[in-house]
Amino acid sequence: MLEDMGKAAKAASYRLAQLSAREKNAALEMIADNLEAQSATILAANEQDLAEARNNGLSEAMLDRLQLNPARLSGIANDVRQVCRLADPVGQVIDGGMLDSGLRIERRRVPLGVVGVIYEARPNVTVDVASLCLKTGNAVILRGGKETWRTNAATVRVIQSALEACGLPAGAVQAIESPDRALVNEMLRMDQYIDMLIPRGGAGLHKLCREQSTIPVITGGIGVCHIFVDESADITPALNVIVNAKTQRPSTCNTVETLLVHTAIAARFLPELSNVMAQRGVTLHADAAALAALSSGPAAVVPVKAEEYDNEFLSLDLNVKLVSGLDDAIDHIRAHGTQHSDAILTRTLRNADRFVNEVDSSAVYVNASTRFTDGGQFGLGAEVAVSTQKLHARGPMGLEALTTYKWIGYGDDTIRA
Amino acid sequence: MLEDMGKAAKAASYRLAQLSAREKNAALEMIADNLEAQSATILAANEQDLAEARNNGLSEAMLDRLQLNPARLSGIANDVRQVCRLADPVGQVIDGGMLDSGLRIERRRVPLGVVGVIYEARPNVTVDVASLCLKTGNAVILRGGKETWRTNAATVRVIQSALEACGLPAGAVQAIESPDRALVNEMLRMDQYIDMLIPRGGAGLHKLCREQSTIPVITGGIGVCHIFVDESADITPALNVIVNAKTQRPSTCNTVETLLVHTAIAARFLPELSNVMAQRGVTLHADAAALAALSSGPAAVVPVKAEEYDNEFLSLDLNVKLVSGLDDAIDHIRAHGTQHSDAILTRTLRNADRFVNEVDSSAVYVNASTRFTDGGQFGLGAEVAVSTQKLHARGPMGLEALTTYKWIGYGDDTIRA
Numbered sequence: 104m105l106e107d108m109g110k111a112a113k114a115a116s117y118r119l120a121q122l123s124a125r126e127k128n129a130a131l132e133m134i135a136d137n138l139e140a141q142s143a144t145i146l147a148a149n150e151q152d153l154a155e156a157r158n159n160g161l162s163e164a165m166l167d168r169l170q171l172n173p174a175r176l177s178g179i180a181n182d183v184r185q186v187c188r189l190a191d192p193v194g195q196v197i198d199g200g201m202l203d204s205g206l207r208i209e210r211r212r213v214p215l216g217v218v219g220v221i222y223e224a225r226p227n228v229t230v231d232v233a234s235l236c237l238k239t240g241n242a243v244i245l246r247g248g249k250e251t252w253r254t255n256a257a258t259v260r261v262i263q264s265a266l267e268a269c270g271l272p273a274g275a276v277q278a279i280e281s282p283d284r285a286l287v288n289e290m291l292r293m294d295q296y297i298d299m300l301i302p303r304g305g306a307g308l309h310k311l312c313r314e315q316s317t318i319p320v321i322t323g324g325i326g327v328c329h330i331f332v333d334e335s336a337d338i339t340p341a342l343n344v345i346v347n348a349k350t351q352r353p354s355t356c357n358t359v360e361t362l363l364v365h366t367a368i369a370a371r372f373l374p375e376l377s378n379v380m381a382q383r384g385v386t387l388h389a390d391a392a393a394l395a396a397l398s399s400g401p402a403a404v405v406p407v408k409a410e411e412y413d414n415e416f417l418s419l420d421l422n423v424k425l426v427s428g429l430d431d432a433i434d435h436i437r438a439h440g441t442q443h444s445d446a447i448l449t450r451t452l453r454n455a456d457r458f459v460n461e462v463d464s465s466a467v468y469v470n471a472s473t474r475f476t477d478g479g480q481f482g483l484g485a486e487v488a489v490s491t492q493k494l495h496a497r498g499p500m501g502l503e504a505l506t507t508y509k510w511i512g513y514g515d516d517t518i519r520a
Numbered sequence: 521m522l523e524d525m526g527k528a529a530k531a532a533s534y535r536l537a538q539l540s541a542r543e544k545n546a547a548l549e550m551i552a553d554n555l556e557a558q559s560a561t562i563l564a565a566n567e568q569d570l571a572e573a574r575n576n577g578l579s580e581a582m583l584d585r586l587q588l589n590p591a592r593l594s595g596i597a598n599d600v601r602q603v604c605r606l607a608d609p610v611g612q613v614i615d616g617g618m619l620d621s622g623l624r625i626e627r628r629r630v631p632l633g634v635v636g637v638i639y640e641a642r643p644n645v646t647v648d649v650a651s652l653c654l655k656t657g658n659a660v661i662l663r664g665g666k667e668t669w670r671t672n673a674a675t676v677r678v679i680q681s682a683l684e685a686c687g688l689p690a691g692a693v694q695a696i697e698s699p700d701r702a703l704v705n706e707m708l709r710m711d712q713y714i715d716m717l718i719p720r721g722g723a724g725l726h727k728l729c730r731e732q733s734t735i736p737v738i739t740g741g742i743g744v745c746h747i748f749v750d751e752s753a754d755i756t757p758a759l760n761v762i763v764n765a766k767t768q769r770p771s772t773c774n775t776v777e778t779l780l781v782h783t784a785i786a787a788r789f790l791p792e793l794s795n796v797m798a799q800r801g802v803t804l805h806a807d808a809a810a811l812a813a814l815s816s817g818p819a820a821v822v823p824v825k826a827e828e829y830d831n832e833f834l835s836l837d838l839n840v841k842l843v844s845g846l847d848d849a850i851d852h853i854r855a856h857g858t859q860h861s862d863a864i865l866t867r868t869l870r871n872a873d874r875f876v877n878e879v880d881s882s883a884v885y886v887n888a889s890t891r892f893t894d895g896g897q898f899g900l901g902a903e904v905a906v907s908t909q910k911l912h913a914r915g916p917m918g919l920e921a922l923t924t925y926k927w928i929g930y931g932d933d934t935i936r937a
Contacts, residue, residue: 340933347935471931493924495911507910514888516757518764
């Protein structure tokens, strides 16, 4: 079955690669309209998924994440209409020129071909990813969380009906319509058909993909993010940035998890940190040196466990560790970071420069919240994933990350000397 | 042992990433000088490798490929000096700007970190790859062909002595100094230390890396390249391009292996092809339709076997197949190509455009030889490999392909709204 899906996707990809921006946008508009017009079938499937999830004892927070309603579906449809408005990167000439040999070359941006995406149980991701892939002329094979497989299947059928109404192949957007986990393993070996694989999920999924996939994988989305409070930091604005980075939306991967505090500022800084974090309900996980100062403050504080420095809490918990200076901070980040997003709060130019240069992360910040690492915030217009590896794309991945390029050589019966 | 190499490479990579272009060029100059000054140790090791290879019955062609002498070593040293003259891509700002939030962002080009390269028994590759990695601020772990392991080890020791003379860590350039194959498998799982793996070799090595590596891999270098002779092709210049693509250096991956000939031009074209290929000593492997016309010509001709359409001959052999037109040619290339280099010879603009748009290869040519797919020819100044996959880099990989980027956000205590 997967083999047939692979063949259909590959065939569709050849067709999609030749579409103009106008043709792709017309299909996206039709998809948005059909998502609203045919919402009943999607909502019915979603109710079945929800009923099963409820029976399986999923938490209310999780159930809320799975649930669709007419308003949410309209929101999703409007997101598709937003994608229409983005510039189409396909066809863009990256560079080129005339060679000594007389060959005129150019590097032209083209779709990747077929993209595979494995994602969590979030119904909006199905449409998001499909529309971004379609916009960039890629076919896509989707494998969503098993808790929403009926919703995803119904959604993809609506998308396919829109594609066919536009004269485009249904193979352009396909979903693996089964909660069977073995199919994921099979998908990971389909290098003959899938050009790039994007796993969106926890560390386990990323490890599985890195170890089992024969398809090039984009790993990312796991963020053990740090903020280093330098000796010269200005305490009040620093706390403002830290509060934002920790509490603005704690469940996201760009949330700060560990605060590294210069010992020289600790005595002044930690009591104020405790005050602010108490108001926000944040529990501090402090190392021995910080614990003493924090224990007398109002914020909840516990001794940090060594393994918590590698934790992506995704909750109102924050490690606090004292460091002897910038070098110590950088060493800690190299040992425990996930190359996602790290920040320095400082008034010292040289330390800002060194932090930016020496911290090897997808995004590094000076006097700013780690929460900015996001395709929308970075002006990419959309985000298919956040890469924390170094090949192909790093950080938030927008439309350009869904493309590759080809070299084109125009000759006049030109031969190599 | 490999674990220690990985750690040393990672530590060195942090140091290399901070070097200026001037400091890296000084180290490269020192390496070039030392390769000449200390040539005796390298040549002695090479003699031992050669003696063993001769005992093992390697062909004269192969022995010649392994052999170093003072002149060749000077040539290699001069190649290093050439690398000094290339522009350093590290530090380049790719793009950036001010966001609505007040955050100023830029995307800055940075080294990948640690590159792993597995390559054939060619002593010059050791120095080539090391110098390109050093130029781009990357540490490198080399695993050369087992037939030249002593040469490689001696060469790397000379490089390391030059690095240390410049105050740089020897861990920047390391070689696996053992012909033991098991170490390759171990290397493939070192994702904790190696950021990118480049296998240079045959299909077997690429398959091994795709299946076993937990490190992102650049596959490539295998070329089943095609030329489509369209109905409107001008026969004499077309033959000139084909001869160049087949015979200018048949052992290279950008050599044409299959000629697809439009049936409408076959009667006029095939006799002349036979004449020209007879002069060049090329054996034609013809499909049934072409065989009749070619049998009466002077060139050697045999019936093509079906599996030969997937052959990278790397010799004076050329498949010849008649096709009914452009669609048929594109279908054949999609089924049998390796997404390396493919060309159309035509006088019809629309067909040229369609071929360029619809053939999904790293390099596509109009009226030019496939032999141009090469970093030097494309003006990249150097080439670390030719990628035939779509992530990160496609086609000839120059210095830029040895870099990634980081996002840098400069705030004024800026938070996300």
